[in-house]
Amino acid sequence: MTAPRRPQRARDPEARRAALAAASMEVIAENGVGRTTHRAVAARAGLPLGATTYYYPTLDDLIAAGLRHALDGLRSDLLAWDERLRDATDIAQTLTDLVREYLADRRQVRIEYELCVAAARDTALRPLAEAWMEGLPEIVAATFGAEASRNICALLDGFILEALVTGRELDAPRLTSAIRRLAA
Amino acid sequence: MTAPRRPQRARDPEARRAALAAASMEVIAENGVGRTTHRAVAARAGLPLGATTYYYPTLDDLIAAGLRHALDGLRSDLLAWDERLRDATDIAQTLTDLVREYLADRRQVRIEYELCVAAARDTALRPLAEAWMEGLPEIVAATFGAEASRNICALLDGFILEALVTGRELDAPRLTSAIRRLAA
DNA sequence: ATCGTACTTGTACGTTCGTACAAGAGTGGA
């Protein structure tokens, strides 16, 4: 009766780090950066509280890991975008389609705008947010040129923000024709 | 010695409501919606903790009051924008100037994008956020027409977001020429 | 003058938070 039985799970430190980062990302998407806690992340990952501070010493580290994880997801998305755009005949139309598909998973979208707002307040997050903002323009620059690309991406951000706030669908035809105007 | 002396300040309930709303707005701008607390707002307003729950029963009420207060400020700004735009000869240029001036006070900007992200997560804030998003298009619609106005405003949102994230100045010439393209 | 109501204020309660840490359990090398 004296020995407290404590069954341990299989050891896999890197999987735990990743699981915590993924869980952190999900909690941020659902509750926002400001309401993300060690306990919520641990529960989401199915791990004990102590695991969070073992792998990410402070809460800021844990949140940064969640944001970084989200950006890694975006980066692989962007590779797919790049391929689709290279093969496209009507680039404006294709870009619109991509944005519409991107908007299908609002959780992913939410977390990236969450990052923007957080970076506006906390300069430590700024490099991360800038990396996000410049990912798409770099890809589109190949076809539209540097300046037009940045304009088009700003336009996309505005359209995405509107869809995010209103919860409505993307106004695809309007976006396509606006892209064409900026590309000319 | 038995009587606990408790000096009371002059009574002015409406001023208190307003002071709390203003303080709430400031705390939101600095810490974000998720890190806004009764105590922080009370301290900022220079009022005791109890005053917050007296005027705004729950924390959500207090935060909503802060957001509403920020939007009231925007609304009066928009009236000024309207006037400036009516008198303008070069509307694209004037709009760019207005955005640059708007960006001078990042606190105001931050809180409005904070509202957007919060509304994306909490549907209760959605009407407030939609009111914000539609304020400017309504004004510009007079000169550019409904569709072009919404496109231009989306573009502005994108430019503002970029400036917010990077902390850099607005790229004014690029914005002006992009507006012209969308207005054509 | 008295009384009811609206307002002010300090304090208290139970909860949740970030973080620290001790005690066990697995694992690879000597």
Next chain:
DNA sequence: TCCACTCTTGTACGAACGTACAAGTACGAT
């Protein structure tokens, strides 16, 4: 085999949180 190290887990602590509330104060109506 045993040791040193890394990883796992439960628990603990002080601080801060949202909210409730009792006690006191001002003030308009009567």
